[in-house]
Amino acid sequence: MISGSEDTIKNYIDSPSKLKKLYNHVLIVVSISQIFGGAGLAAGITVGALIAQQMLGTDAYAGVPTALFTLGSAGAALFVGRLSQRYGRRTGLATGFILGGLGAIGVVIAAMVNSVILLFASLLIYGAGTATNLQARYAGTDLANEKQRATAVSMTMVMTTFGAVAGPNLVNVMGEFAALIGVPSLAGPFILAAAAYILAGIVLFIMLRPDPLDIAKRIAAYKQQNEHENDSNPVDQKYNKRGLAVGATVMVLTQIVMVAIMTMTPVHMKHHGHGLGEVGVVIGFHIGSMYLPSLVTGVLVDKVGRTAMSIASGFTLLLAGLVAALAPSDSMILLVIALSLLGLGWNFGLISGTAQIVDSTESSTRAKVQGTLDVLIALAGASGGALSGMMMANTSYAALSLTGGLLSLVLIPVVIWSTSNKVKNKG
Template identity: 75%
Template sequence: MTRYTNDLIQSYIDSPEKKNRLYKRTLFIVGLSQIFGGAGLAAGITVGAILAQQMLGTDAVSGLPTAMFTLGSAGAALAVGRLSQRYGRRFGLTTGFIVGGIGAIGVIFSAIINSIFLLFASLLIYGAGTATNLQARYAGTDLASVKQRATAVSMAMVFTTFGAVAGPNLVNVMGHFALSIGVPALAGPFILAAAAYILAGLVFFIMLRPDPLLIARARAIEMNKQERDTQQSLRNAEQSTNKKGVAVGATVMVLTQIVMVSIMTMTPVHMGHHGHGLREVGIVIGAHIGSMYLPSLVTGILIDKIGRTAMTIASGVTLLLAGLVAAMAPSDSMGFLVLALSLLGLGWNLGLISGTAQIVDAIEPSTRAKTQGTIDVLIALAGASGGALSGMVVAHSSYATLSLSGGILSLILIPVVIWAHKGKKERMLNINKEF
């Protein structure tokens, strides 16, 4: 880094007021980018499965589009995490969103020439936007205190709501626009996605200066130098157990992702088989995505105040209810489908934010972005597996079976967090005995 950059970073370390202003500014920048990012990710969720179904003429592979862009997001999560670790959040997040926009453009061309190969290849690249949209939530936590972390994640996700809810509800509008310029209607949402992802990348490139991760890292190094020996020993004792915290946070997010993606992926196809049009699909998916992000401000505060464990249990129970309602809902009932998918989104929200907070609690700034990127790879692979298997389950059984299985799977969250909570109590007792 140049002398000017070092002096700039030092000025934020020396001034708590200046650091706090940058923290609030970073939350605003992340929120602004998430509005565009949310609109971009909604395209693949809403019409990806239907587009593949029309091209291939079978339900068995209709889960593959979700699997492809979530698989693509796995590789992108690793790349964005590594780029952010080396060059800062600004470079990593900008690159990820721009690449995602290029993937959306590829999907548009695949629909024009009716190429299933180009569709799947483009969806892999489009997944970079999904991964980046998810990793952007970490940028708000870099300068947050322990009691602000879940709230910081939740604020980023609240802003995602505006784009994520608007996206599915613009399916018809973008479909008509696509037809007016000679493009298949189902490619219309991907026109919106391309523009939205590229704009999200430009927001980070232009506005995220100075980089919050670089400042957090430099601040952590300085604080470590100032620690006394006993404080350093205590920190080392706590850090020796951080791997367990990482494992628990990752497990929570992976399980919630599998359940959410598998049920969500097949809902548009299920609705199509029972006479619902794109407008109705857009309403249900819009309600689902709204429930994924809109409650975030409240859930983040609750997680910081009530605790990670209690809210993770609430996530498992909510996902179970979602699976039960989806399994028992009459196929022609919009009300029950909206309720089921809303509960599904809320359960995912609780799991993602509580899991993210546990991850941030367990990781030092020096390795934060790299570890977060690696964990998001697991989340993306979990989503890809859920998306791919969901179509096969429905083709060989039913949507009700898929929903019920997902709900039951979510119950694993409860023993996982209880085990972690019990282990945390034992660790604190051991540390107290030492000192």
């Protein structure tokens, strides 16, 4: 049940400064949780494929861990979205992060007992942290106006950078720590992930009060009741559906391309003599590029527009694929550039797509719709992760990267179609 009296809601409506203070509080709390969440998600990205390669003895299934924790994040996205819609962001996000932490603990145990079945089951649960980390970006938009939405998303995402970049660069440290306590070194980053995800959940559960989605729903209901805004415009409803379709397509395509290339980069590097520390550096730059540009990206999406930044995403991902395909295997610099561009293209697509989703939903159904759409994103990532290993085993890393880059160009006609239809409706 949503907390807060009608008088309290009226105070937020009548006092923009009070609502802004709550909005800023929500951004701070979500940002703190994102620092921990970023560290948690980095473990699976950095060493997940290497653990599978070591335990299974083949590259063909090295993409399975990414596929599994991404598949797990699909189910978790639906669960967290519906839980948030019913009980608020605080309950939904805290539950998702704690489940992710329990999954990371399972991965550590699986590595200790050398159980592939337990590893795969734990990775599914670990995916809850990935889904929650992604859905937390929506919490910052609940109390934002239309001109603040992309910026609100970016402010929470940029804080993820601190944990996400630190995670891969602590691979060696956590590996040494794991060895000291009798745990396989590759499982070390998952010890960090377990602690980070559980801390993120605790921060949200304790500090995210009052709940932003609950307040947003009450404000919308109060305004509708008192201003009698019950009219329905069929054109607007159609445009909202189109906005959802375009926003989802942008995020799904960017996720497929990013996950496919990112997943197999550590395996490609290991084949060509790069150590775990070097893998950590490349993935660290990649994750930094996924999140660090967010503050600028959000402002650009709000100022320049969702359409322009979606197109920019497609071209940036194409460039990333080309550089990765053409880079000599021993060139750390070009691999860093390729993976940085890959992260940047994903960043453009995620923030512009998210803004379109928020624009096209109402607070009364927003979390549920967002959770459902994040399922598509997660399934896209699972597909990209699973197919990337098979494609690389049968072709090459260069072919995989080039294919991913070319696939990203599909974004451009989709966005142009959306713009042309929007202009027709206005005419």
